[in-house]
Amino acid sequence: MDRDRCLALDADDPLREFRAEFVLPEGVVYLVGNSLGALPRHTAERVRRTVEDEWGEQLVGGWNHAGWYEQPLTAGDRLAPLIGAGPGQVVVGNTTSIAVYQAVAAALRLRPERRVIVSDLRNFPTDHYMVQGLARLLGGYEVRDFAEGRFDDAAVVLLSEVDYRTAARHDVPSVTAAVQAAGALMVWDVCHSVGAMEVDVSGADFAVGCTYKYLCGGPGAPAFLYVNPRHHATAENVLSGWHGHAEPFAFEAGYRPAEGIRRFVVSTPHVLSLAGLEAALDVWERVPMDLVRAKSMALTSLFIDLVGDALELASPRDAAARGSQVSYRHPDGYPVMRALIDRGVHGDFRAPDLLRFGFAPLYIGYADVHDAAATLLEVLDKELWRDKKYAQRLAVT
Template sequence: MKEFRVLDREACAALDAEDPLRSFRDEFVLPSDVIYLVGNSLGAMPRAAAGRVARTVEEEWGKQLVGGWNSAGWYAQPLTVGDRLAPLIGAAPGTVVVGNTTSIAVYQAVAAALRLRPTRSVIVGDVTNFPTDNYMLESFGREIRDFTLPLDEDVAVVLLSEVNYRTGERYDVPAVTAQVHAAGAIMIWDVCHSVGALEVDVSGADFAVGCTYKYLNGGPGAPAFLYVNHPDAENVLSGWYAHAEPFAFEPTFRPAEGIRRFTVSTPHVLSFAALEAALDIWDRVDMRQVRAKSISLTTLFIDLIESTTDLQLVSPRDPAMRGSQISFRHPDGYPVMRALIDKGVHGDFRAPDILRFGFAPLYIRHVDVYDAATTIAEVLDKELWRDEKYTQRLAVT
């Protein structure tokens, strides 16, 4: 096995001792035998989440019953939680609504954008976007083009992911947004793989969508969010929650004013409880420190892996061009990842050959990166992944 040419473990520990974010690690549940590099898929559980959900079940639902919609603030959660989340994407209060799923939020944003540009017929996406984004674009029955500049006057809307889910490559949000607007089109950003990992600012865009269960640690299936920065935008999903007076029970729809018109239906209160526990942490986080640590962790990981293995780097080498994940290519990526997980290093696999590792700066340390790289080198050097059991595909990879 090759020797490391970079920092040793003691030097990594010294970096951790000086880390201004080090105390946040204690606020998450992390098994002692796991190095968890999948925060870009499902974030670790905040320690406070279980108690917060239990309080919602026992004290709010259990004792207040249906009155909890008023007394516990359930009814307003899509807006109140939206305001708490807004600073994490550079948005102003009253511009973010939380609820539903990312797929639904994508549909809402694209449909609203098309109505804002009724004389234009083309939707622009990115063939490398997370599939749900492109699948939702297909549902509109319009011409879809892959993203290239310059745009022509037929383009109504552009939907891009700030950070690519496979490679970690990052778009320059302000620059791309400016070019899209110069072409007269509507700009939608998907920030699922960037919010909570770097300083996100979509304030210049027309719409943004994102999830809360990755770096934000809102829990499996946590509600998505939608940012709307256009006064004339219409919500095509006219659910009762978006009515101007929901409890007037009128026979026809009248949209509410402001961001509430982009709600759809009753919020999932138990999921909101876990998300609020996570946001209690994010209220205290300096995103500049998060980004600085992310760059340090990911750069160290690249150096260590390239010093000890022959894996092919897929992510951009320049940290300014990537998010907080690093991807390497291996022709037998799936069994390799299964073997790594058995050895306590949890990443994930993305077809056809991508080993993907996400670095959540609030709870991942430099020593974790060192230990993970050591294990990866061992699994590859000893070819532990060749065990036949690792070839059997699980439902979730």
């Protein structure tokens, strides 16, 4: 596949108009949208409005007049279609780690007779760490690795739809069915799939995810928590803050949970960060997700074809079993990635040996894939990564 053919594919891309809606630095192929999504062009004005027109002019009145107070629910309703959920089923706020804690703790309260939490040791570690903290606090719980494949005594199973390292994708309906058939509750983490494919967690009990990767909500944009309506009346939010109270402004001494999804709000929303997410949702409301998934599969397949056997593929070769990311293993992965970044192709490195390339279909095109693969092949062929300036590790990569 030569570059001209790639340019032709870009010209025919039904999503091509979205690229202009993102700010992308000159001379860079940004393949880290699976970690931090690019800046939507109108976000700066949306955030400015919140700071100057809302906070500056309405002051405390912004809680009513600018809709800040309701934002965890209104933003949740806007986000819901991206995960197959309906209105009144998703709250936005806090971080994925905290949402994991809320979901898993609520599940344990719903299955008090079971003392096993299943988590995936290959999952992004914070999910596992939060489970460990909860289990340590409660005492008497076993934390079991998902790889053991046994759920019949589990209270809850926590799993990521897409593996952050390899991009291997679980089949959500079949795993959910198996877990629930065993009497356990299913919590999906969709951080690495939402915004890259059609996600549907509506059969699950809970789901969590972040909004700063494919969704482009901004660095540290608030996370979300989905709770299946069948649990709304009985599930407890153990982080029972005042915004989840039935009457927060009655200032009662005792906690009484609100009806519905509101009980899962904890406390004061991070309004400036939420403005960034709202701006991203302005874009997503116009995006056909079937086209996103089709393009994502085409981009990642093209990259795998072009790189060929120059590197050891760590991702599934079957596009349907893969997220929007391609990973390779290389014993000197760190200097390889630095040499690549030095030449304008931005991926990331995960210890011990993983090179990750994320393909955000809204702003990455076929010619980008061509150029990234060509540069990667040049770095490998000419062993450019052996330059000693690439050896030194940074604290955060």
